Amino acid sequence: MKNIKAFTMPKWGIEMQEGTISEWVVKEGQSFKKGEIIALIETDKISNEVEAEFDGVLRKIVTPSGQTEPVGALLGVFGDTDVPDDEIETFAQSFEAADTGTAVGRNSDTAAPAPAETASPQAPEPAPPAISDTSFDNLNISPKARELAIELQVDATQISGSGRNGRITYQDVHQSSRPEAKVDLGGALPMPVDDESIFASPLAKRLAAMNGIDLKGVAGTGARGRIRKEDVFALLPDASARPQASLAQNTDNTPQIVEMDKIRKVIAKRLTEAKSTIPHFYIRSDFDVENLLEFRRIGNKVLNTKASLNDYLIKAVGRALVEHSDVNVQVHDDKIHYYPHANVGVAIAAKSGLITPVVKNVDLLDISDISRATTQLIKKANSGKLGLTDLEGGTLTISNLGMMGVDQFDAIINPPQGSILAIGGISRVMTEMEDGSGEFRSKLSVAMSCDHRAIDGAAGAKFMATLKSMIEEPELFF
């Protein structure tokens, strides 16, 4: 035999990817004769003996018994007795296992370079030559594509054709002339728990899971009695969840004309004035409320109160307003009123219409006080007992439509207030954390409308930044 020889994990059969040495029959330093058994190797299918193909000495065991190695890996080193130890060592260290991976076994994760892809179309150079009927005379392009290119003044010579032999198609020209796609991605959804004993189509199972419907015992109208999505829709409690409302029995479509009542007329007038005279600008942000939600849970227990999330928002807004006096304002024609304390309005959808009573001096109140105040205001609003003082003096109103299932909205400022905060829904969003990992966090969508006569962009932005940091780390500010 040659002086030094490698003993590698053998490949037995087309499927074998790895094996485990169950026993070294020959020990390190021992010699063996041709035909003797050197080791026992196990795979997931069989256990087999490795017979020596020649006389030799097992100089070094690299892989101990019980260890699993891929096919081709170095298990041991054979060598004549006169080969020095350090040569054996060097051999073992520098040994490179052959690549024995298959397309679907080990190493299948490293994708082979895909066959060369066609180049993406490039943006035209500045001041390209004008495109005329003869511009594409020698180009491999379909007649309709040529027409379109000329019509749209697209330089087809810069387009890589997807047709046979690189022919440029109508679709190629069409695509290269359009702006980038804006796609609203939904992301991965949680998998519904799969119970195979329920015979339902994949979508039906998902719909049922999303709407909390138990499909056990539900009769399906699909082939062979399979439950389909239509069957799930029929079980949903709210008719508005169905894709199509049932046809109304009454097909008469003449409207019923009702005059606005006094309050609605006032609301209408004020909002029209606000929208047309106040220069609104908008600042939007998503706040991570994961910590706030937890803070509220604990806070309410500790303070023995039933403060709503909105109450906590009011508290944070109050403190932020006081820190940003340039936002804590009312606007009256060309005068700005700067307030020392924060009066925060709360938008309430009372039976008679939208009304925004004000919680006074929020910065001086603690959470349970705020909760009591808002509860009272809501009661008064619903019983029509709000007084003028309830409605005056606010600098910012909070309007919360999150519980209505709204993602985000922009509100109209309540004059003479300087701004209004529109609170949308909480959604679960995959977020990159500081350590680079990803987790689902609850995000609250917030949109601030500011009166640009009194509040500048920078001022509004700074206020929002403060508010954001208060809400995201509530323990520091309450």
Add this chain to the structure above:
Amino acid sequence: MQISEDALKQAYRQMKTIRMFEERLHDEIMTGEIAGFTHLYAGQEAVAVGVCEHLDYNDTIASTHRGHGHCIAKGCDVKGMMLEIYGRADGICKGKGGSMHIADIEKGMLGANGIVGGGPPIVVGAALAAKLYGDGRLAVAFSGDGACNQGTTFEAMNLAVVTNAPAIFAFENNHYSEHTGVSYAVGSEDIAGRAESFGMKAWRVDGCDFFKVYETMGEVVDHVRAGKGPAAVEFDTERFFGHFEGDPQNYRGEGEIARIRKERDCITIFREHATKKKLVSKKDLDAIDKEVSDLIEKSVEESRAAAPPTAEDVLTDVYIDYI
């Protein structure tokens, strides 16, 4: 060997039915009323009947494209067959199969086959099932001197030997595989010899003599039912018509058809032997002739008048249940 008078009359009736069925079809096809390909069995009746008279409904057979004779011999309904060949809704395959795919599983007829050599593998399966049922039943694959060259036939024979399956490979050597003579196409010119070389016992017999066929088949069937393994028989026989209806038969020798119709007509041979040996009376045989003639006449009449399948029938019977 002893055959009762009733059995002889039954055999004659079957052969005569096949003969008149095929002769009548030959005429009707000329009118253009029958669609597709038809391959007539006239001349080979003694083989089909000589074999099938040893079988009952538990035994199965598979046939070739020239399947009418085996079908009738196995007991399939004559009128139902005629309706099928005419492509009518009441045919035994509901008009879906036609002449080349005629079958009746209840009678143990696993079908005529449009693929040469298609039958033997199926028959080995039926024989393996027969082995499992364990009651002595068997399966017969009818092949011609054409199929005896097809690889599938060899595979089937070998598999039958290796599994000791109760299969009978019945080779009807009518000297022509399509338009080619057996002396050219079968290299060894010995079909039974091929079966022997696969390891099974093979017999050779004159296929135009019912009595010889019947006697030989008695031995063969006993051998196979006793579990002694598969067997093969090479029958020397003649087909009176072309490979298919419309075949001008230019490959036949001068006067050959006239000669074989005169000298190698198994029905004539049967009559002579049976009446001479006083096994059956001429009167009885003539009476059977008349009955058969009436049956065929009636079958044709009814088939011509019968309703075809409807367009919806295209979609049925593909699966037992799908979705």
Add this chain to the structure above:
Amino acid sequence: MAELMLREAILQTLFSEMERDENVVVLGEDIVGGMGTDGGPEAIGGIWGTSTGLYDKFGGDRVIDTPISESAIIGAAGGLGLTGKRPVAEIMFADFLGVCMDQIWNQMAKFRYMFGGKTECPAVVRMIYGAGLNAAAQHSQAPHGILTSMPGLKVVMPSTPADAKGLLTTAIRDQDPVIFLEHKALYAEKGEVPEGDYTIPFGHARLAHAGEDVTIVAAGLMVKFATKAAKTLSEQGIGCDVIDLRTTSPLDEEAILDSVENTGRLVVVDESPPRCGLATDIVSLVTNKAYASLKAPPEMVTSPHTPVPFARELEKAYLPSPDKIADAVQRTLAWK
């Protein structure tokens, strides 16, 4: 529940079905192994490990080791089926479909129809298919497209051990001829398999991953690749529905269309060559029946129009992969 490899799930199913019904007969080349040798029967126990021990338990009349004669084997399966038995025949490599095509295509698939609905042939033909183990051109093909196109056959392609067990049980109990395709590169795949008998109906796809942005349709090994791609894409905020067809005939059209109506984008993954195959079949179904929902042209990720090559690098380039699937998903999202 037990964790089994796919091949173990197949073997377990064969054992339990043969036990339950004495009419179930198994036949194929080397399914016992060692017949007529000094090593004796069961010296191999089937080259794929999917029939080990059957001969010892059920005997040679019901576990039939055959010579290399695919036509005879499949023809015998047809004959056994027609005469009251429930055969499960094995074709060692699906590529050998070539030598027994007649008995499947012209015989078994057509018996019921040609014979006017009067026969039943409850045969199962198991074929081991697929590329990925460098078995080269004549031992790596995926003929599900051809077989799906044949009326009279049902075609099954499990992608997990649990599905393999349920679908094979259904196949054996089904009264029609069923082609059961097992991917050789999935044999060692492990998965949770419920204990006891259960069936999975044909034409009932499985949702392997959920999302609302793109629909990926796949079968067999390709489900594994598609799911991997979907997981990677979900980290980029792209949600994919991965539909594991399980059976290509009958096809769960509803599951595919429901999903595409939701997402508007389709990627079909198929390891056979692109012409006249499963991928084109699904794309044409969706284009015809869900045109109004499509937001981008459907994409197909298939092997190229070539035989399966041998060298490792070539086979990797030949087969679809999670990366190629992810690229196709991105293309549907980039449509302008």
